[in-house]
Amino acid sequence: MTAMTMAGAINRGMRAAMERDPKVLLMGEDIGQLGGVFRVTDGLWKDFGPDRVMDTPLAESGIVGTAIGMAMRGYRPVIEIQFDGFIFPAFDQITTQLAKMHYRSRGLINLPVVIRVPFAGHIGAVEHHSESPEALFAHTPGLRIVSPATPQDAYDMIQQAIASPDPYLFFEPKARYWDKAEVDEARVATQLSGEHGASAATAELSRGRVAREGKDVTLVAYGPTVRLAMQVADVAASEGRSIEVVDLRSISPLDSATVVRSAKRTGRVVIVHEAPTAFGTGAELAARVMEQAFFHLHAPVLRVGGFSTPYPGSKFEHDYLPNLDRVLDAVDRVMTH
Amino acid sequence: MTAMTMAGAINRGMRAAMERDPKVLLMGEDIGQLGGVFRVTDGLWKDFGPDRVMDTPLAESGIVGTAIGMAMRGYRPVIEIQFDGFIFPAFDQITTQLAKMHYRSRGLINLPVVIRVPFAGHIGAVEHHSESPEALFAHTPGLRIVSPATPQDAYDMIQQAIASPDPYLFFEPKARYWDKAEVDEARVATQLSGEHGASAATAELSRGRVAREGKDVTLVAYGPTVRLAMQVADVAASEGRSIEVVDLRSISPLDSATVVRSAKRTGRVVIVHEAPTAFGTGAELAARVMEQAFFHLHAPVLRVGGFSTPYPGSKFEHDYLPNLDRVLDAVDRVMTH
Amino acid sequence: MDTQGPLSEQGLVRMLTHTGERIEDERFAPYAADLDAATLRAMWHDMTVLRGFDLEATSLQRQGELGLWVPSLGQEAAQIGSGYALRTSDFVFPSYREHGVALTRGVDLPEILRIFRGLQHGAWDPAAHGFHLYTLVIGSHALHATGYAMAMDRDGLVGTGAETDGAVVCYFGDGATSQGDVNEALVFAAVNDAPIVFFVQNNQFAISEPTTRQSRVPLAQRGAGFGVPSVRFDGNDVLASYAVTRWALEQARSGTGPVLLEAFTYRMGAHTTSDDATRYRTRADEEYWAERDPIARVEAYLRGIGELSDEAIEEAHAEAKALGRRTREAVKSWSPPPTSTIFDHVYAEPHTAVESERAWFARFERSFTDKGAHA
Amino acid sequence: MDTQGPLSEQGLVRMLTHTGERIEDERFAPYAADLDAATLRAMWHDMTVLRGFDLEATSLQRQGELGLWVPSLGQEAAQIGSGYALRTSDFVFPSYREHGVALTRGVDLPEILRIFRGLQHGAWDPAAHGFHLYTLVIGSHALHATGYAMAMDRDGLVGTGAETDGAVVCYFGDGATSQGDVNEALVFAAVNDAPIVFFVQNNQFAISEPTTRQSRVPLAQRGAGFGVPSVRFDGNDVLASYAVTRWALEQARSGTGPVLLEAFTYRMGAHTTSDDATRYRTRADEEYWAERDPIARVEAYLRGIGELSDEAIEEAHAEAKALGRRTREAVKSWSPPPTSTIFDHVYAEPHTAVESERAWFARFERSFTDKGAHA
């Protein structure tokens, strides 16, 4: 076990992946000498050189598009998009090319490309630096989407995503980059060195986890809102309410089975994410929970997300984003039934 | 009343808008002399000239981006995206610029840009020509999204969207372009010439309509699936089931109030769209109906959409898309409770 | 007539006049030096067979056997000439009209029609042919091609002087030059010295829009803006196409970085079978270009030097006819595989959304065979 | 030292050496002819005040009063010089670093900081100043600028010879030249003869990446690829910046279409206050460029010709100081408006999703004042 921040865990995870497989290379803006604006690639340029840690021209479509070409020759590019709000110029390459090439080629071409996206808010940033666009990608078949909430998951999941033959959007909750925890480095190394390592990794990446057990309400979160959900559970516990927290980890596939299992026990579900509530991940999850656990529900599934406005000035982000009060309010509401 | 196809209705609607307001102009690929690949702009280049019916370079980001600039000087550009699958290069301009400029400028800048998108399938086309990306835009605050299902609505709605001060995505169900019906041209003309014409138009555009009344099941559709929903209602009627069909018309705002009202009466809701079910419009609507009508529902809200695969070869589109059998099956399922 | 814009003949490399006379081009002659009569005849032959195939596909579309066809009519010299300049170690990224290049890469032409019959999106093994799948989103493959070229460089397949040295050729149209992706590809290729030849087939139209809607200067000039050497040539001259492409490939394979070529040609047919070209161009223009037919030109030259016999011509036409027959039979014999195959290859590893829908669909289908269809 | 790449001094127009000697430039001298000493002194003055403001903003950020600051340090000549060449009828699309241009357009500098204090995204009325809002998505405003220019043309504000004739100036950085949008803007501007000056401030870095990661040739060359006339000039020379921009604006206003300018300058500070430039560049480089400081240069020139007194210098510094004080006070006085304002201006007309959330939020807030906070 080694103590790591989440940023450090991703850094070490990438280093391990690069050592394991010479085909792994990093691409992005300012990821070389600078180590990325969040320093997540710190030290890698020095140790692996500019051919494996590539500072690219300032063009996101170009980055994803050329990564696709490199992946066609067996490389495993790991892209850093500098901030969530700058992924949109690459939207076409991700949606019409990266997502569909395996299908288009009837399985002949694999594109093991990982797109790392530091996402979500709470860092006091200017416009476009606090977006949560994960649902936009989840609606496109062919992509896998995950988001770690802890240093351990960050360390494991980045390596599993790199090892998987499918393309990944890897959403990193940037406000959690400096959270520190003990990380076990051995388990994922063992998994990936196994005979069916990539398959096992992909399967594991597809599953959520129960982060805290409880029996009154199922509180679902992922990435940046998991910590908030745990805080809510603490506060609720002090009020005599037992909250089960599910950390989804994966948005595509969406592990609704774990949530449905929990919902069947608690009968009450609240989903929390930073993205605007409308048309977000919570909508899909709510719809599925209803489909699969309707007769177990005591109350409608509630969602707490960002409001239906553009991300406001950072002075307002605490109120704009789900916060303790708003989530507790939703818990109150599902408990009234 | 004049008989028009849906394509003809949009064409005449644009003509009326251009005659009403010299600031209205059309932009797109091949919309001039050719009249657009679907001939929706037929004759307009000849009558209004190349300055108001502009054949643009082949670059969707460029089209939307320059339209934004023109709108800043008081123009009202109406863009044609040649096919749904080619809107993605413009995704950044639509999401980070068109949607947010009014907010960014604190109301100083209006961007009355309409982006027409012939969308959805059932025309036997090759890849990228049958996509239904509406939910991707609905998740972005700042955009309005509508889709007509009849020539009358097409005629009215295109003019209302052009008259509104907000940006619109206008999704045209291309397989319905040649459906013909009688169209009343007077009502929208009267509305728009009124003192608060644009406001009235925007408000009306935000509302769905009950296309057929019924009492057992609420069947919700929009654009290309409205006709299917009506067929389902016919077949179901012959089996003794009374189906209410709601044509949403608007995806953003989503007129859940109309659906909830209906759901409270029927207690059963099925939503049908061509886009992949997962993370689609149906998810949001299902979640809202549950939130607002939970204790009236006899069964979970069901969704029938495209499958979670890329749009397949056109030989498979009948099975890939919602069809009579699949929607009837969903109606059966909600009726079992 | 455009005298300096993108439709002008400014700076065109040409080795064969439109009536089939040979002209000397000092710079590129060495790259055509190995073209003996037999090879030229083979090129002519492929162009002829390609055209036959093209017409057959059009007629299959007219008869409802195909949803769409995208003819390469008029662009045979640009495609076959450049295709002959390739070697096994090279890799091609076509757009969607490069059936001629497909032919030179060993793709069995009828297979292409699987796409246009709506059976599947890709119809050959790219690795087996050194020929990537068609890409329909204009310009987006230019970036894939650039990344692929960067990877070839990384793999030691550039600048060694060995036969394994290779380069990428990326084909796209005049319209595509306006897309951000194509320009970003030039940026990425230039700063990485990627071994790639950007091959613009300027067929003068992007559907209905003339090239003047995309540029105010000849498209070959685009390269200069990115520090990429460029050449413009007569795309209806198969000799020039071969020689200039060979030169460009040698540059790229040697490791000096990208090259941009503009083949100035003419789309003799409509954009696709869905298009009606009479809406936007004149008969006179079409006739002018019919006189510049790329096949007629090399045919006249070969006949002029006594290297094309009546028998050879007859043979080629017979072969085209046979291919047409085989194509028609093949197309009609293809019936779609079971619908359940639409769930295959969405991902390389299982994905619960796909698997649960696959399972649902199987149950749904069984419900019909079990108790008869619903409606 | 780069001799022909994007960091070379190849082809730079220069009117003032870095030690402040005047040099003649035949082509552009006429465009600087109206620059009397008073005007030059005013430019120097603005540059000086701007720098003072810049340093104040940096220190406000360090003290936690701002979330971020983006200094224009070192780019004062490029910005003030070009800003002086503008007239009221022109319209500017800045990126996010053009505080100097903002100053010349009458924006009260402290207002800019509302953005960086996290209060709002836009901080002035674009129409009132002929100066659009900052755009943070690199390159995307180049298209807005082009569309705006096309609309000016349409509105009869180009090529009439009247004072109402105007043009757009669109500023962006060296890094931005790699974005598809910037290249598409060149395409659209060129084919529409749009009255626009693309003004590249090549400050040699896109955050940590040197311009060599974006191009293998000087960025001014980019224009040629699109048929757009281009000029490269010493961006630390306020005379050259003024003269070349004036020329470009006259071209654009006259209706001949777009022009591309490259101001070759140097970002003397870090990219933003979040950046650490020591990670990627040398002290030696910084010192080399400190000797080429754009303010020192024109100051030396004005002093040399006896047109800058000690009093004037003192006065300018006092003014900078006063502005600093005013800025600090203003920034600290701004308290955020009520949170409910985040629901304003999402749309121009009511939208049910926004209105219902606004109403919910009001109820939610009231529930706290009614019965005390939850946690």
Ligand SMILES: Cc1ncc(C[n+]2csc(CCOP(=O)(O)OP(=O)(O)O)c2C)c(N)n1
């Ligand atoms: C991004 C995108 N936009 C629009 C289209 C529709 N479209 C298909 S082909 C075409 C014209 C292409 O012209 P050009 O690049 O000159 O190639 P050509 O067809 O002439 O070979 C257009 C607009 C598309 N396929 N992709």
Ligand SMILES: Cc1ncc(C[n+]2csc(CCOP(=O)(O)OP(=O)(O)O)c2C)c(N)n1
């Ligand atoms: C589309 C996009 N990608 C990435 C960023 C993050 N970013 C902000 S500034 C910058 C560098 C810009 O360099 P340049 O264009 O040279 O302008 P400069 O900052 O040097 O003035 C980057 C990468 C962004 N703002 N937008």
Ligand SMILES: [Mg+2]
């Ligand atoms: Mg073309």
Ligand SMILES: [Mg+2]
């Ligand atoms: Mg820069």
